[in-house]
Amino acid sequence: MIEKTYQPAEIETRIGAAWDAEGAFKAGRADRVDAEPYTIVIPPPNVTGSLHMGHALNNTLQDVLCRFERMRGRDVLWQPGTDHAGIATQMVVERQLMERKEPGRRDMGREAFLERVWQWKGESGGVIVNQLKRLGASCDWSRERFTMDEGLSEAVVKVFVQLHREGLIYKDKRLVNWDPKLLTAISDLEVLQTEVKGNLWHLRYPLEGKTFSPEDPTSFIVVATTRPETMLGDSGVAVNPDDERYTHLIGKNVVLPLVGRLIPIVADEYSDPEKGSGAVKITPAHDFNDFEVGNRHGLARISILDTEARIALLDNEDYLRGLPEGSAQLVEELHGMDRFAARKLLVQRLDDFGFLEKIEPNTHMVPHGDRSGVVIEPYLTDQWYVDAKTMAQPAIAAVRTGATQFVPKNWEKTYYEWMENIQPWCISRQLWWGHQIPAWYGPDGKVFVAETEEEAVGHALGYYVEQEVITAEQGHDMALDPAKREGFITRDEDVLDTWFSSALWPFSTLGWPQDSKDVERYYPTNVLVTGFDIIFFWVARMMMMGMHFMKDVPFPTVYIHALVRDEKGAKMSKSKGNVIDPLSLIDQYGADALRFTLAAMAAQGRDIKLATSRVEGYRNFATKLWNACRFAEMNECVLPTGFDPTAANEVLNRWIAHETVKATREVTEAIEAYRFNDAAGAAYRFVWNVYCDWYLELAKPSMMGADSAAKTETRAMVAWARDEILKLLHPFMPFITEELWAVTAARSQLLVLTPWSRKAVGLTREQELLVIASAANDPLVAPVVTMDPVPADFTDDAAEAEIGWVVDLVTAVRSVRAEMNIVPATLTPLVLVGASAETQARARRWSDVVQRLARLGEISFADAAPQGAVQLLIRGEVAALPLKGVIDLGAEKTRLDKELGKAEADIKRADAKLSNEKFVANAAEEIVEEEREKRDAAVARKAKVLEALERLKNAE
């Protein structure tokens, strides 16, 4: 029995639990071992995360694909898992420690802290997974992975070691993006350029050998900067070699104000005469451009900041080197000062001594850390890098050749743009939570990269014996006795960028490098579904790693979906407070409604502006479906075994079979093309506007009538089409369809969607397989769910024409009645004027339906329309509603005049085209023919309307 009211929360909880208990979505099931695999890896959400609207969209689309392919008989593996999200997770746990007033990370030490993070992961890591289950995600949960679990960590180490051996990973000392709050390097992608209102300070740098005076422009050179505090680290001033204002100064020195250091004026193309004063201060240790310029001219790299971006001058060898005697009085004052405070103080001092020429307000882009939000410092440190430029080449080629295609295609341009200008990827992070880099350092700092410490020890001992740092005997002892080599080599403290492990996700989750069985079966995956915001972070890197280690693309298709925005199109963010929580929508309207909404709005290449009214509308759709199934149940509509819809006798039943096949084809084609909105739309229209609005209404008389053969057939067909609808909607609305299927399947016994249904029907697993096998022979099981492709080309034009006539008639009569304000209780007679034999037959067949739906009395036939009747044109014939005394003749004349005007306009338009020789000559044959037909139809319509007007005149 279907419950009277649709209660999504109750259903979804119960069915979700049943799926879970059944392990309903396991890949590699016994009945699918011979089936073609279909694989998707989930974009692993952060373990710290909770479900947001982006996840909801992303996973809804993946689930649509997975359920769709599963019903088509594929062996579906939707690989789930979570990401350890290095920085994010570490921050969360540190914040927790702080809130609880517990010792901080550094106080408790690395080991204890990591234990704490694992503990936290154990407690909260399941949240997002449960939320995905609430959404209905049909992942194979038995295979859930975590980027830091044992197998995946092994993959990470193996990849690192191999790439290092191949020279594709290396250590280098250069400028990195340093986050002074998180105290780690970050990659270029983790830096957000933000517009900031600042100033441009113009500073006077005195020329060596001249007496500095602010009044004497020949005694100094002006440089402009947005970061005056970096002047402490200046080691040169650059001017453009073609800039005549400065050519005479090239090679001379300036005296760095306040500091007293002599630094050279160099000629470099980098200096743009148009910008600022045309002379630019060079600070190689604190600016990416200056670093390059410094390299070209051999300028010193003077680092003046510590890791927390405080001024660090005491004991700073870089700074003190070459510094004139007695010029360090500022040092005491500045040392340890925050960079922004130092800026203020320095500007003040420069001004005091006349070195500040002017201050211009200036808005410019300033780099910020995407996690910390603080201003990023270019900072000189040793870090590990991936040679991305080399690795990008095969990944670029794979897209060029079409081995991997983006949908929509325009994202390929974005991909190329970035890949072709790719920079070395900084992969080391000064964090604790993550994969520790498998590199060890010997006493002299030499690096040994190896998969295990033992291996590293072996390499190191061999090397140092050879170098005669230790004797062969010592080496031998140390190799044998761990106690003797204690502290001889030390492991790199740093961990890897989170995205390093994510890049391996498509194969590391399948068991690589340990187990190749699943890799062989499920790699490459079939499609990657993700948002455009992580094309660079993730997609590009999976492409690189996949090409390098699997020698094959990780996925032939990348479907890029939109961002979900709020109703007004703003990006959802906590700070704006416009975040719509998918879970509260699920609570309110059900996961099915939310899923359907997201799918229906997922048009390619456009962001989704989510309005809750849409969700409500699709919840109503679910209710409609619910009630339709309840109606079928109340009328004892049961699908008999072996029912063949193509063999139906009743026109109405042939019509709905025809419409069902058509809708199924539309939905199938749309899903195959990743046009989720078209698929959802087609299903929606079919269910509501075809099945509910017309088929069930038209079927009522038959089901309640006396013709038992017709009654039996109609009941069967109502059940058949209902089952097809459930299958069609299942990828979008899995919970409600599962429930309705399970409740009705006991009598339908056609196809089992999932083990849950099997349970409901009371089948054993063996019986279930038999049912599936028999369903494969069903001649008209629509392709969306069938085990084998079936003829999806069943059509019945005659049925379509007949039902079309009924629909047109009912619609037209209703329209007139509404216009004439005829109360529903009044049944108006209908006269079919000059009806053909076919029309008369139709009218007799459909009289009771038409009478009920159009509120008609007796239906009769006549050669001429009675006087004072409203005359309607139904497919070229006249239908009259004798409404003498009821109708307003004037209003009716107006109505007919309007119709006449329309017909005449149509004729005119067609004539204009058809009399145009060029149109007839150039347009496609069928277009011209269509135009002629339109004209003929309009001419006929005009004649009928004129006749009607004539009769109206006589009636007066």
Place this chain on the structure above:
RNA sequence: GGGCGCAUAGCUCAGCGGGAGAGCGUUCCCUUCACACGGGAGAGGUCCAAGGUUCGAUCCCUUGUGCGCCCACCA
């Protein structure tokens, strides 16, 4: 500075070389035996602007205007 995208009904959006569509909202009618989270009938649009291509442009091209996003080291 590069690149991408969007301007269609009051709102949110589909569509796309041959007579403008949906959902929501809105107006009117309906306790018609599945469903008022429903049924029925309407109203509502120089498809941003100007040129061009074409027999024909909301759709293709160019330019402009407005808006959004991504990338970039410019003092």
